[in-house]
Amino acid sequence: MSETAASPVPAKASGLAGGLLGRLDGVLLTLVAGAVILWFLPVGMGRYGTYVLTLWLVTAIAVMGLNLTLGIAGLKSLAQGAFMGIGAYITAILGTKLGIDWYTCFALSGLACFALGLVLGFPALRVKAHYLAFVTLAFSTLVWLVLRNEQWLTGGTFGISNIARPTLFGLRTDGALAFHRFVVVVTLILALALWWLVRSPWGRAFLALRENPIRAASLGIDIRAYTLLAFAIGSAYGGFAGALYAPLVEFIDPTPFALSASFMLLLMVVAGGSGYQLGPFLGALLAVALPEWLRFTGGLYLIVFGIVVLLLLIVCPTGILGLLDRGWTALKARFGASDGSRP
Amino acid sequence: MAELVAYIVAGLATGAIYALAAIGFTLVWQTSQTINFAQGEYVMLPAILILAAVAFLGLPVWAAAILGAALFVVVFGLGFKLAVVDPMIRHGVLPLAIATMALAIIMKESAKDFFSSEAQTFPSPFPAGAVDVLGVSLSLQHIAIIAVAFVAIGALQWFVTATRTGRQMQATAQNPGVALILGIPVARMVMLTFAINAGLAVLASVLISPIYLAKFSNGDVIGLFAFIAAIVGGFNQVRGALAGGLIVGVVDSLAAAYISSSYRLAVPLVLLVVIILVKPEGLFGRREERRV
Numbered sequence A: 001m002s003e004t005a006a007s008p009v010p011a012k013a014s015g016l017a018g019g020l021l022g023r024l025d026g027v028l029l030t031l032v033a034g035a036v037i038l039w040f041l042p043v044g045m046g047r048y049g050t051y052v053l054t055l056w057l058v059t060a061i062a063v064m065g066l067n068l069t070l071g072i073a074g075l076k077s078l079a080q081g082a083f084m085g086i087g088a089y090i091t092a093i094l095g096t097k098l099g100i101d102w103y104t105c106f107a108l109s110g111l112a113c114f115a116l117g118l119v120l121g122f123p124a125l126r127v128k129a130h131y132l133a134f135v136t137l138a139f140s141t142l143v144w145l146v147l148r149n150e151q152w153l154t155g156g157t158f159g160i161s162n163i164a165r166p167t168l169f170g171l172r173t174d175g176a177l178a179f180h181r182f183v184v185v186v187t188l189i190l191a192l193a194l195w196w197l198v199r200s201p202w203g204r205a206f207l208a209l210r211e212n213p214i215r216a217a218s219l220g221i222d223i224r225a226y227t228l229l230a231f232a233i234g235s236a237y238g239g240f241a242g243a244l245y246a247p248l249v250e251f252i253d254p255t256p257f258a259l260s261a262s263f264m265l266l267l268m269v270v271a272g273g274s275g276y277q278l279g280p281f282l283g284a285l286l287a288v289a290l291p292e293w294l295r296f297t298g299g300l301y302l303i304v305f306g307i308v309v310l311l312l313l314i315v316c317p318t319g320i321l322g323l324l325d326r327g328w329t330a331l332k333a334r335f336g337a338s339d340g341s342r343p
Numbered sequence B: 001m002a003e004l005v006a007y008i009v010a011g012l013a014t015g016a017i018y019a020l021a022a023i024g025f026t027l028v029w030q031t032s033q034t035i036n037f038a039q040g041e042y043v044m045l046p047a048i049l050i051l052a053a054v055a056f057l058g059l060p061v062w063a064a065a066i067l068g069a070a071l072f073v074v075v076f077g078l079g080f081k082l083a084v085v086d087p088m089i090r091h092g093v094l095p096l097a098i099a100t101m102a103l104a105i106i107m108k109e110s111a112k113d114f115f116s117s118e119a120q121t122f123p124s125p126f127p128a129g130a131v132d133v134l135g136v137s138l139s140l141q142h143i144a145i146i147a148v149a150f151v152a153i154g155a156l157q158w159f160v161t162a163t164r165t166g167r168q169m170q171a172t173a174q175n176p177g178v179a180l181i182l183g184i185p186v187a188r189m190v191m192l193t194f195a196i197n198a199g200l201a202v203l204a205s206v207l208i209s210p211i212y213l214a215k216f217s218n219g220d221v222i223g224l225f226a227f228i229a230a231i232v233g234g235f236n237q238v239r240g241a242l243a244g245g246l247i248v249g250v251v252d253s254l255a256a257a258y259i260s261s262s263y264r265l266a267v268p269l270v271l272l273v274v275i276i277l278v279k280p281e282g283l284f285g286r287r288e289e290r291r292v
Helices: A004-007 A012-020 A020-041 A046-072 A082-099 A100-129 A131-149 A175-199 A201-211 A213-218 A223-249 A258-271 A279-293 A295-316 A319-334 B002-032 B038-055 B061-091 B095-114 B142-160 B164-174 B176-181 B186-212 B218-233 B238-259 B264-280
Strands: B132-133 B136-139
Touching: A020 A201, A046 A082, A046 A175, A046 A258, A046 A279, A082 A100, A082 A131, A082 A223, A082 B218, A100 A131, A100 A223, A100 B264, A131 A175, A131 A258, A131 B218, A131 B264, A175 A201, A175 A213, A201 A213, A201 A223, A213 A223, A223 A295, A223 B095, A223 B218, A258 A279, A258 A295, A258 A319, A258 B095, A295 A319, A295 B061, A295 B095, A295 B164, A295 B176, B002 B038, B002 B061, B002 B136, B002 B142, B002 B164, B002 B186, B002 B218, B002 B238, B038 B061, B038 B095, B038 B186, B038 B218, B061 B095, B061 B186, B095 B218, B132 B142, B132 B164, B136 B142, B142 B186, B164 B176, B164 B186, B176 B186, B218 B238, B218 B264, B238 B264
Parallel strands: none
Antiparallel strands: B132 B136
16 A cells, blocks of 8 residues: 555655745645636637536535545545535435525535545444445445435436526526636635645645555554544545535536546546646546537547546546646756755 | 255356456455445446447357457446546545546446336346256356356465466465566556456356346346455455355345345345454455554
8 A cells, every 4th residue: 555655646745845845835826827718718718618517616616625535545445426426415305305505514524524534434444445435436336326215305317407506695587697607606615725724734644644654554643543534534525526516507406426437537636637736626627518519520539638638647647637737847847956855 | 954055056147247346346445445436337238348349240159259248348348447447546545446437337327318218128048947956946147157156266265266367367366566576567467357357357247147147237236246255255365255255145145035025135234244353354355454
């Protein structure tokens, strides 16, 4: 397990430890600037274009959570799609059947997924980190079965429709643009929370965990507690993404939360750059937004995406941002800037 | 009672097929630390390739089966090892495991887009009908599947324990470093494991597709059951994978018959969670030490 965790990103870890402030402030700046751009971007894009853009952000939230689980704590979770489904269904069921407001549903979605993460992670992580992959795999299938079979609650394959969109200070977000802007704000808040978390002592502990779990343990970090926490927080982000997904599409059925969704979300983490704060946005862009804009590839897009990720993993397992990072470091080394962060 | 026996035999038949997939999965895991998340797709694809050879090349079924099997072993046994595992293993276990997920998506989507999104009937190599054994009517197909799977697993076991190459392979699985020092061609042995895994997948595919039909999405369930079988039996044991496969098959068959057909999948999942909680090294597994 130790080599699993340590090997993927030699250059990156030192980058994080080295130019910590400069680099992370870059992340902060990009997040805020990105939010401003995304606030205005869909003007004139039409309903569908705006929808795709919003879907990208919602997916990115789920990928961000998984990035914490996989990229920062080094755990494979194959249930992020299922957590998204749980969040979406909690929001849809509470909203349509009990008329509970969206904010409460949103909080409950995150909380439920956090709790489920703890329950799932505890037995699996007691044994070995890769057991989490199999437990979450089983859990995904189970969730899908429940969503499909419990018609009285979930509507089965007929799904749930008429999911209301939230209101903000009395303003309704029913329109595509208004809801998009709402999602931009929520995404920014969630991304900033994660940015803060990774910089905090907790985040350092998560990183230590990924780089060398046994050494981290010998330094007094309670591995199991932190691993569990990283997984639970990551899962909660899946729930948050689901809570936004339900009002976005306004109709949900079990299909988008099947096991393959969880596989895709993992691939998005890796494609963007596992462990990089901005990686999830890039990964989700590749998987969600590009196929909508590049319709000419038709149904083959998933194959193309799979092949791209496979090649990317072979060439550079740290993803697109890892590739850029490597190029940047090489450039700096060539032009003599004293960097000193390369091992 | 007669009904119960019939369900158990049916469960043993599908269980034997899961065991084939689980054994291949375990072998590959042992020799190269590769967790193949595409194992279910490995069992799904050969049947599709064979049907494609019949449909597009107009071959008779037996010729298509030989061609499909050969192609699959070369591309997804040897090719997978050379093109995916070799360049990636130096990055660690995690990226490689994720690469196999990408491979799973590629295989599944290719089967859907280039062949068919509908379930296709697959010719059964065995006669239909039933025989009467002590008052219990048993499907000939189930008995034949059990027989073929056990002969295959027996032959594999014989090869691994009784032949020189097999013992070299076993040594490689247990400790590649020492095996190398002893002059065992470790790289060739690892390659052999991948070829055997692909071969077992072809066999499992040919056996299961007449029952479940050949469909691009079959890999999800088959893969899940193979993983569960491998873990229940013990991640590092061939006989564990065999026992695990049979247990999962029987549990699934009985659950479908007596508990609920819509939740039949859930019962093996519960079994998995119980095993992880109670005996995480599996029923037949050894505990592994952690290294710093």
